[in-house]
Amino acid sequence: MFDSARALHFFLLAALANRQRFFDLNQILEAALTSGSARNSVSSPSASSIRLLRIASGRLPQLLSPAPGRPVLKLMGRDVLHMAATGSGALIKLINNFVCGVQAASFGEALALIEHSGLNREQALQVLNDGAPGSPLVKIMSQRMxxxxxxxxxxxxxxxxxxxxxxxxxxxxxxxxxxTGLAAAEVFDRARERGWGKKDFSSVVEGLR
Incomplete structure (x- = not known):
């Protein structure tokens, strides 16, 4: 889950390194990046775990196949997906992060409820992690929180x-x-107000403890 500025930085470096001209006055390439591997998302994503979500251009086929676009984009990430019109890449990235944020906020609330209710935390988390709620992200949130x-x-x-x-x-x-997105934003904002803004987003639970 990369912010757009960092994505642009990676894009420009890759294009420069390969001496390819990715855009001119008539060509714009949008490249939204997100982490594509749950097992690697506990730490900073490596290049092999980054998924390039979307590429768009006025002349998209010429950019993607056979060259120059795809070889350079493959240096940036594992998957290169065409997501249609300009703006679609940014939108699917927002939707991706919306789903992740809602999961993290809801699990933070669940953990706060477990801790405040006097349940055995290890047993309760085992039920959640091994049951239907146990998505890869939930398991990571469980470890970190x-x-x-x-x-x-x-x-x-x-x-x-x-x-x-x-x-x-x-x-x-x-x-x-x-x-759910509006509610999750409130939970995250509460943690931010308590000084957790620059920490990993799993710290959202600290606004609930």
Missing amino acids: TSRNYDDVNFALQLMLKDLNYANKEAGAPGVRLN
Whole structure:
């Protein structure tokens, strides 16, 4: 889950290194990046675990196949996917982070409820992790929130809050209301106000403890 500035930085470096001209006055290439491997998302994603979500251009086929576009883009990530019109890459990235943010916020609330209710935390987490809620992200959140290790930042809490707010705003254009997204943003904002903004987004639970 990379922010757009960092994605652009990777894109420009890759293009320069391969001496390819990716855009001119008539060509624009959008490249949204997100982490594509749950097992690697505990730490900073490596190039092999980054998924390039989307490429768009006025002359997309010429950029992607056979060259120059695809070889350079493959240096940036594992998967190169065409997501249609310009803006689609940014939108699917927001939707991706919206789903991740909602999962993290809801699991943080679940953990706070477990801790405050007096349940055996290890047993309760075993039920959640081994049952239907046990997505790869939930299992990572379980590890981080119980160890309270937020210094190894995969994605900063303040960036997740930013993307949740953007997703909530974008959803209004087609007339969709992201109720869970709005609620998750409130939970993340509470943690940010308590000083966790620059820590990993799993620290969202600290606003609930």
